[in-house]
Amino acid sequence: MHMADALISPAVGAAMWTATAGLIVFSSKKVKQAADDRKVPLMGVLGAFIFAAQMINFSIPATGSSGHLGGGLILAILLGPYAAFLVMASVLMVQALFFGDGGLLALGCNIFNLGFFSCFIAYPLIYRKIVGDKPTQGKIVAGALAAGIIGLQLGAFGVVLETVFSGISELPFKTFLLLMQPIHLAIGIVEGMVTAAVVMFVYQARPEILSAVSRFKPIGQLDLKKVIVGFLLAAVFIGGGLSWFASSHPDGLEWAMFKTSGKEELESRDQMHTVLAAVQEKTAFMPDYGFKNTEVASTSEPEVKPAWPAIDFGTSLAGFVGGGLIFLIIFLIGFGFRRREVIT
Amino acid sequence: MGYAVFQMSHHIVEASNLHYNYPDGTMGLNGISFRITHGESVALVGENGAGKSTLLLHLNGYLSARQGTIRIGDYPVSTKNLDSVRRCVGMVFQNSDDQLFMPTVFDDVAFGPMNLGLEKQDVEQKVVQALETVNAIHLKHRPPYRLSQGEKKSVAIATVLAMSPDILVMDEPTSSLDPTSRKRLIGLLKSFAHTKIIATHDLDMAMDVCERTIVLHQGRITADGPTMKLLRDENLLHQSSLEKPLRMQHCPVCALAKKK
Amino acid sequence: MNNIGRNYFDIGYMDTLAQGDSWLHQLDPRAKVITTLLFIMAVVSFGKYTIWAFIPFFLYPVFLIAAGGLPGGYLFKKVLLVSPFAILLGIFNPLLDREIFLLIGTIGISGGWVSFGSILLRFVLTVTGALLLVALTGFNPVCEALRKLGVPKPFVIQLMFFYRYLFVLTDEAQRMERARALRSFHSGFMKYRTFVSVLGHLLLRTLDRAERIYYAMCCRGFDGQIHRLTSMKSSLRDFSFVIIWLGLFSVFRIYNVPEELGGWVMRCFR
Numbered sequence: 001m002h003m004a005d006a007l008i009s010p011a012v013g014a015a016m017w018t019a020t021a022g023l024i025v026f027s028s029k030k031v032k033q034a035a036d037d038r039k040v041p042l043m044g045v046l047g048a049f050i051f052a053a054q055m056i057n058f059s060i061p062a063t064g065s066s067g068h069l070g071g072g073l074i075l076a077i078l079l080g081p082y083a084a085f086l087v088m089a090s091v092l093m094v095q096a097l098f099f100g101d102g103g104l105l106a107l108g109c110n111i112f113n114l115g116f117f118s119c120f121i122a123y124p125l126i127y128r129k130i131v132g133d134k135p136t137q138g139k140i141v142a143g144a145l146a147a148g149i150i151g152l153q154l155g156a157f158g159v160v161l162e163t164v165f166s167g168i169s170e171l172p173f174k175t176f177l178l179l180m181q182p183i184h185l186a187i188g189i190v191e192g193m194v195t196a197a198v199v200m201f202v203y204q205a206r207p208e209i210l211s212a213v214s215r216f217k218p219i220g221q222l223d224l225k226k227v228i229v230g231f232l233l234a235a236v237f238i239g240g241g242l243s244w245f246a247s248s249h250p251d252g253l254e255w256a257m258f259k260t261s262g263k264e265e266l267e268s269r270d271q272m273h274t275v276l277a278a279v280q281e282k283t284a285f286m287p288d289y290g291f292k293n294t295e296v297a298s299t300s301e302p303e304v305k306p307a308w309p310a311i312d313f314g315t316s317l318a319g320f321v322g323g324g325l326i327f328l329i330i331f332l333i334g335f336g337f338r339r340r341e342v343i344t
Numbered sequence: 345m346g347y348a349v350f351q352m353s354h355h356i357v358e359a360s361n362l363h364y365n366y367p368d369g370t371m372g373l374n375g376i377s378f379r380i381t382h383g384e385s386v387a388l389v390g391e392n393g394a395g396k397s398t399l400l401l402h403l404n405g406y407l408s409a410r411q412g413t414i415r416i417g418d419y420p421v422s423t424k425n426l427d428s429v430r431r432c433v434g435m436v437f438q439n440s441d442d443q444l445f446m447p448t449v450f451d452d453v454a455f456g457p458m459n460l461g462l463e464k465q466d467v468e469q470k471v472v473q474a475l476e477t478v479n480a481i482h483l484k485h486r487p488p489y490r491l492s493q494g495e496k497k498s499v500a501i502a503t504v505l506a507m508s509p510d511i512l513v514m515d516e517p518t519s520s521l522d523p524t525s526r527k528r529l530i531g532l533l534k535s536f537a538h539t540k541i542i543a544t545h546d547l548d549m550a551m552d553v554c555e556r557t558i559v560l561h562q563g564r565i566t567a568d569g570p571t572m573k574l575l576r577d578e579n580l581l582h583q584s585s586l587e588k589p590l591r592m593q594h595c596p597v598c599a600l601a602k603k604k
Numbered sequence: 605m606n607n608i609g610r611n612y613f614d615i616g617y618m619d620t621l622a623q624g625d626s627w628l629h630q631l632d633p634r635a636k637v638i639t640t641l642l643f644i645m646a647v648v649s650f651g652k653y654t655i656w657a658f659i660p661f662f663l664y665p666v667f668l669i670a671a672g673g674l675p676g677g678y679l680f681k682k683v684l685l686v687s688p689f690a691i692l693l694g695i696f697n698p699l700l701d702r703e704i705f706l707l708i709g710t711i712g713i714s715g716g717w718v719s720f721g722s723i724l725l726r727f728v729l730t731v732t733g734a735l736l737l738v739a740l741t742g743f744n745p746v747c748e749a750l751r752k753l754g755v756p757k758p759f760v761i762q763l764m765f766f767y768r769y770l771f772v773l774t775d776e777a778q779r780m781e782r783a784r785a786l787r788s789f790h791s792g793f794m795k796y797r798t799f800v801s802v803l804g805h806l807l808l809r810t811l812d813r814a815e816r817i818y819y820a821m822c823c824r825g826f827d828g829q830i831h832r833l834t835s836m837k838s839s840l841r842d843f844s845f846v847i848i849w850l851g852l853f854s855v856f857r858i859y860n861v862p863e864e865l866g867g868w869v870m871r872c873f874r
Contacts, residue, residue, distance in 0.1 A: 005730035006723045007693060010649045028756030037828045041445060041821065042814040044765020049810040051770055052777035055608040058799030066793045069803065083762075090763045094770065097738045097746070098615050100686040100731035105644050168652050168723060169693045170700040170716060194800065201804030206811075208367065319656030322866025330663045334670035406819055427825065435823045441772050442816040446832075447744040447764055454833055459825030464833060487619075487744070489771040507824060 002110050005103030009166040017108030027082040047087040067190040072118030074195045081119040088115035113158040122151030141196040148192025156184035355382045355510040355539050361412035372398040374563035387550035388543040390560035391585035396543035404433040434509030438516040440496035444488035449499050456507040474506035494525025511539040518546045547589040559584050608778040622742030628672040632842040633741050633749035639849045640737040646853040647729045653718050656862040658725040665732040672740050683731050694723035743767045761830050
């Protein structure tokens with residue numbers, strides 16, 4: 001399931017982009033080091049395969065719903081984790097750009113949720129461990145099923161965490177978790193089964209293809225761990241930093257203001273507070289997440305549940321009127337700049 | 345090195361007693377010998393699975409024979425001089441989509457010359473020249489997936505021409521072309537002075553372009569001689585799952601047309 | 605047309621749009637990539653109850669669609685059809701957050717509906733931003749721009765191959781699916797066994813194709829490196845494009861333009 005730009009905060013988006021960008025750089029380096037010329041076209045073409053394969057649906061018996069291949073796991077089996085991660089990233093990128101699936105800021109989250117867990121966790125730590133060096137049908141099925149389920153459970157958990165941390169959706173953590181994990185158990189089983197079946201198909205038709213890949217050395221474990229921990233730390237740091245920057249009490253000044261000044265004074269829009277709030281509003285790139293919005297923040301006491309709405313007739317009506325006017329202006333501008341549609 | 349190859353005066357292609365088996369044990373080639381001299385145009389015909397494509401893959405060292413040798417010019421084809429062999433032998437694939445892999449036609453034609461390490465101006469000049477030769481210069485900035493089959497084939501040939509090869513090897517160049525594109529391609533091929541080796545089922549094209557034909561059957565050469573002579577031999581053609589070129593069949597309509 | 609066919613057509617159409625020749629199409633791809641990212645960052649940086657402040661941001665898509673000669677209706681439909689995840693999750697907001705947050709006239713609107721509306725606006729803006737980038741630039745120039753902006757080469761190269769063969773493989777998958785559909789008389793999706801076989805064959809063909817491409821590359825002297833002759837030059841126009849939008853986004857971000865304007869208008873009429 002794709003995270004969407006509409007649901008994430010800049011802090012979460014930036015943190016996940018940091019982790020993802022780091023992994024892309026790292027994987028690119030690894031792919032370059034491996035210097036396997038054959039992989040240059042193979043990666044791209046397999047990406048196109050996954051893209052096409054995702055559009056082919058099959059009916060899941062007795063449910064009336066349909067399933068399709070996700071792709072991260074099968075890519076890892078065919079290409080190894082680094083190349084597979086890059087390919088998965090590009091599949092998601094094309095989906096974001098052409099179909100608007102997710103969006104560009106959420107792309108970092110999506111690549112991480114769907115690429116990282118299947119390529120760097122499920123494949124090396126589960127699939128490889130179960131299948132080992134001498135693949136049999138039973139091992140491949142067991143390995144793919146376990147890896148598919150765990151990969152998607154982690155991915156779904158990622159979506160839940162990212163959504164909850166972003167705070168745009170009202171869904172509480174527990175409810176959302178209970179909603180997402182079971183759905184993704186089903187999706188994970190489908191993914192594992194399809195992956196196993198397709199791998200078996202290739203294995204029976206052309207065993208030499210898979211044996212070439214399974215000779216691949218399961219990456220210097222230590223190396224990978226260090227790098228992943230590094231990226232996660234960086235991501236947490238950046239995410240944390242940004243959300244601190246965006247938090248409602250960046251320096252305690254504003255908070256102290258609330259504490260010391262009386263409610264009446266605030267409601268009468270004390271001159272100094274207005275100035276300060278304006279300064280804060282203008283300097284902070286990120287908004288106040290803790291409060292409903294700055295209007296609310298400035299008129300309600302911090303001890304009171306900040307969700308309590310402050311109804312400001314003036315502002316909302318002004319917004320309504322001004323918004324309508326601006327819409328009109330924008331469309332007039334658009335009309336003015338309108339170019340004859342060359343392609344119809 | 346490339347320069348030395350370019351200067352070679354006799355671009356002979358010589359195969360002696362080639363044997364090849366596929367990894368699964370299928371027999372591909374079973375004792376193939378021939379000699380093609382400079383400027384010759386040779387059609388390679390035979391039923392599906394006769395070994396035409398397998399033979400072509402040997403000509404620039406993609407597959408290496410279990411037994412026997414191939415010489416291109418002065419070099420035996422071996423891993424050691426693969427580079428010079430590949431510069432000398434230009435290969436046009438059956439499916440142009442496999443051959444056109446870069447984002448634009450220009451990039452694609454430039455791919456080979458860039459790998460030769462040429463200067464930027466020289467690369468550009470080669471690209472323009474090659475595209476002009478195949479009348480495709482107007483497609484320069486188009487991405488390959490936006491070309492028709494005929495255009496793709498022309499560009500695929502240009503990608504090979506840009507490497508200035510001495511020998512052109514083609515696998516089914518006329519398949520999947522409409523009649524007009526096919527006719528244009530035949531005209532183009534006739535205008536090349538290169539040594540040409542063309543695997544095909546299109547015997548009419550073979551008649552037009554190639555003076556010599558080699559017939560393959562089950563990995564062996566069953567006939568090798570002037571095209572006009574072999575294509576009249578109905579026994580031979582039947583044995584190799586082939587049919588007389590349409591032009592040589594006595595069709596009533598043509599006969600009528602001739603009388604008029 | 606089946607599902608694959610529709611998607612195939614869709615990508616092809618977006619690619620066709622990118623072949624346009626407006627001045628926006630001719631801008632340095634880097635300028636467009638950067639502006640798109642600035643736009644999305646500015647939009648998502650608003651608090652969850654923002655509604656009015658988003659409206660000035662529509663200037664960006666409307667302007668690009670108008671000046672780029674793009675079919676607005678098509679893009680709008682595309683945005684509406686996009687995966688409904690955001691809407692699915694957003695629709696919970698009105699259920700969970702019922703306190704009255706906003707009054708327009710005498711109608712009270714709960715915080716949940718406001719934040720849901722905010723999610724929809726964000727959604728339309730960010731998705732349109734991403735689609736417009738590709739429709740005005742094309743995928744390969746976007747990759748080229750990413751390369752120039754420091755994205756590692758192996759990743760960009762494989763993006764390039766991916767996009768090239770996306771058309772070939774989607775077409776192939778579509779033909780296989782069509783051949784299957786024509787011979788299976790029950791409607792609906794394929795059975796699991798068929799699915800595995802279709803996918804398996806498609807994968808085998810893909811692997812063979814990759815091998816042939818590799819061979820074609822070797823025939824032309826491929827040595828593991830892809831060299832390309834591309835130059836990207838930025839002109840004053842490209843810089844000003846980024847700067848002007850950056851300026852506008854900052855103004856829209858800092859000042860709540862609709863509220864200020866509305867307040868002013870209302871004062872005038874009072």
